[in-house]
Amino acid sequence: MKSGSNLEKVILSGNPAVTAELGPPMSADPHEVIKKANILKGFCDAANITDCQTAVVRISSIAAAALAYREGLEPVMQMTCRDRNRIAIQADLLGAAALGLKNCLCLAGDHQKFSAAGRLKGHPGAKNVYDVDTCQLVGILKKMRDEGLQEGGDPLEAAPKFFVGASWTPMGDPIDFRPVNLLKKVNAGADFIQTQGIYDIELFRSQMEKIRNMGLHERTAILGGIIVPKSAMMLKYMDSSVAGVSVPKALIDRMNKAKAAAGDDKKKMRELQEAEGLKLTVELIHQILETPGVKGVHIQAIEWETAIEGIVKAAGLYPRPTFTE
Amino acid sequence: MIVGSQKSIDEIWNMVKDFKKVLVFGCNTCVAISHAGGGKEAETIATLLRMRASQEGKSMEVDHTDVMRHCEPEYFEPVMDELKKYDLILSTACGVGVNFLSQRIGKIPVYPGVNTSFYGAVEAPGQFVELCAGCGNCILHLTGGICPVARCSKTLMNGPCGGTNKGKCEIGPEVDCAWYLIVERMKELGTLDKLAEIQPVRNWSTSRDGGPRRVSLEHIRAYEEGEARKSETAGGNK
Numbered sequence: 001m002k003s004g005s006n007l008e009k010v011i012l013s014g015n016p017a018v019t020a021e022l023g024p025p026m027s028a029d030p031h032e033v034i035k036k037a038n039i040l041k042g043f044c045d046a047a048n049i050t051d052c053q054t055a056v057v058r059i060s061s062i063a064a065a066a067l068a069y070r071e072g073l074e075p076v077m078q079m080t081c082r083d084r085n086r087i088a089i090q091a092d093l094l095g096a097a098a099l100g101l102k103n104c105l106c107l108a109g110d111h112q113k114f115s116a117a118g119r120l121k122g123h124p125g126a127k128n129v130y131d132v133d134t135c136q137l138v139g140i141l142k143k144m145r146d147e148g149l150q151e152g153g154d155p156l157e158a159a160p161k162f163f164v165g166a167s168w169t170p171m172g173d174p175i176d177f178r179p180v181n182l183l184k185k186v187n188a189g190a191d192f193i194q195t196q197g198i199y200d201i202e203l204f205r206s207q208m209e210k211i212r213n214m215g216l217h218e219r220t221a222i223l224g225g226i227i228v229p230k231s232a233m234m235l236k237y238m239d240s241s242v243a244g245v246s247v248p249k250a251l252i253d254r255m256n257k258a259k260a261a262a263g264d265d266k267k268k269m270r271e272l273q274e275a276e277g278l279k280l281t282v283e284l285i286h287q288i289l290e291t292p293g294v295k296g297v298h299i300q301a302i303e304w305e306t307a308i309e310g311i312v313k314a315a316g317l318y319p320r321p322t323f324t325e
Numbered sequence: 326m327i328v329g330s331q332k333s334i335d336e337i338w339n340m341v342k343d344f345k346k347v348l349v350f351g352c353n354t355c356v357a358i359s360h361a362g363g364g365k366e367a368e369t370i371a372t373l374l375r376m377r378a379s380q381e382g383k384s385m386e387v388d389h390t391d392v393m394r395h396c397e398p399e400y401f402e403p404v405m406d407e408l409k410k411y412d413l414i415l416s417t418a419c420g421v422g423v424n425f426l427s428q429r430i431g432k433i434p435v436y437p438g439v440n441t442s443f444y445g446a447v448e449a450p451g452q453f454v455e456l457c458a459g460c461g462n463c464i465l466h467l468t469g470g471i472c473p474v475a476r477c478s479k480t481l482m483n484g485p486c487g488g489t490n491k492g493k494c495e496i497g498p499e500v501d502c503a504w505y506l507i508v509e510r511m512k513e514l515g516t517l518d519k520l521a522e523i524q525p526v527r528n529w530s531t532s533r534d535g536g537p538r539r540v541s542l543e544h545i546r547a548y549e550e551g552e553a554r555k556s557e558t559a560g561g562n563k
Binding site: 140187 | 479481482485486492508521523525527
């Protein structure tokens with residue numbers, strides 16, 4: 001065992017792993033994190049704690065992960081390369097390990113320009129760091145854990161033992177290069193992979209076939225990503241604007257049909273679309289888990305953590321495995 | 326070349342309005358190509374400042390001149406006496422020119438009339454594009470001649486990230502994804518397999534992160550110092 005994390009244990013046990021996501025608030029109040037942690041606890045093996053996603057300032061991933069951990073929810077601390085250089089990254093990794101955190105997902109991070117989207121002012125004038133990139137960050141975590149060395153070569157008295165993850169966008173373009181992209185992350189030392197949201201199962205399966213031919217599914221645990229859809233509008237937006245996400249027309253049509261069934265009733269329109277979104281999610285979970293080489297699912301119910309319990313139960317993934325020790 | 330863009334006349338006016346004798350000093354190399362700070366632009370700025378001064382009822386003398394290059398002393402030495410007649414030099418050279426002249430002109434302030442943008446090329450008339458970041462450690466042989474330091478929004482060494490959307494960068498549909506271009510170019514060159522190698526953590530000390538940089542050519546320095554010694558000895562014999 002590399003880290004002894006619950007997520008690692010589930011993956012080693014051969015059960016399909018389930019991860020969820022917890023977005024920290026723009027607030028110094030811990031209660032939101034505590035509340036969400038208790039909503040998710042028991043329905044996933046670990047939950048990603050986002051690291052200022054869309055470059056918006058929120059409770060830091062490490063602090064929120066520590067809060068979630070205290071509540072009994074195993075966190076996957078996210079670590080982006082956007083805001084910290086290798087000195088800050090490694091210092092934070094030591095701190096995170098000292099607080100008991102055992103999973104870390106390495107990410108490039110959304111560009112700071114994202115922060116000014118919608119109603120937020122954000123910090124589009126911020127200076128970004130990118131001292132290291134995702135592949136290199138994965139390598140740093142592996143070197144710290146397995147060799148007990150900092151990136152610069154100095155020894156660590158106690159090495160941080162992280163289960164090291166990275167993201168992968170299987171359907172991003174250039175699509176024929178995406179398997180190489182994964183190969184590099186695996187070669188760098190990624191123990192697990194969480195993918196960008198998958199709606200186009202056929203395309204995902206053709207990418208997974210390439211991954212199996214490269215033998216990568218045996219060297220890392222691939223968890224297929226699902227972004228729980230709430231409305232036809234959200235699906236259309238993701239199809240047109242979210243990098244690496246394509247949504248088949250049939251899924252958008254299904255959601256439109258659910259919407260149309262509500263007539264002019266706005267409340268019903270929302271309810272029917274959400275219900276269809278949950279149904280669709282469960283179907284996607286099954287299709288992803290039936291894809292050879294996949295070891296689990298990463299379910300992102302963005303600002304809709306309460307949906308996870310129902311989804312996991314409906315998908316037949318409850319109760320989650322537990323381990324004594 | 327260095328690409329610059331002219332500061333707005335309002336910003337320039339706010340810098341210069343309290344001076345009596347202003348020289349707009351153009352540079353006819355890089356910033357002239359980007360139509361920001363050559364002799365022609367210096368003349369236009371001087372005219373606009375004179376008009377502004379008269380509108381605002383300020384008594385101000387504004388002249389203009391230009392030289393070929395502001396980054397080598399021999400180009401501006403011949404006009405140095407002329408420059409010293411003014412109480413402000415508004416340089417329309419790049420930041421290099423402003424720094425370099427400031428160190429040599431004594432008590433006269435040198436202000437910037439241009440924002441120095443980047444190292445770039447003329448993509449089309451009137452359109453300039455950043456292609457190099459001057460990082461001091463070139464890896465273009467590994468990336469198909471396309472620089473990820475200058476052209477990837479995240480300076481990724483092992484791209485692309487998940488933000489590539491139809492060949493464009495996540496920061497906007499008008500920005501090409503450098504790593505999309507790199508992959509396509511490496512395919513064209515038949516060297517795509519090279520991209521499977523992980524580029525290790527970089528030593529950024531050759532870049533600005535290592536502090537101000539200097540390049541010193543030892544053989545030329547040795548020759549110059551030898552010549553200087555010779556002339557000193559010759560002077561001593563007189």
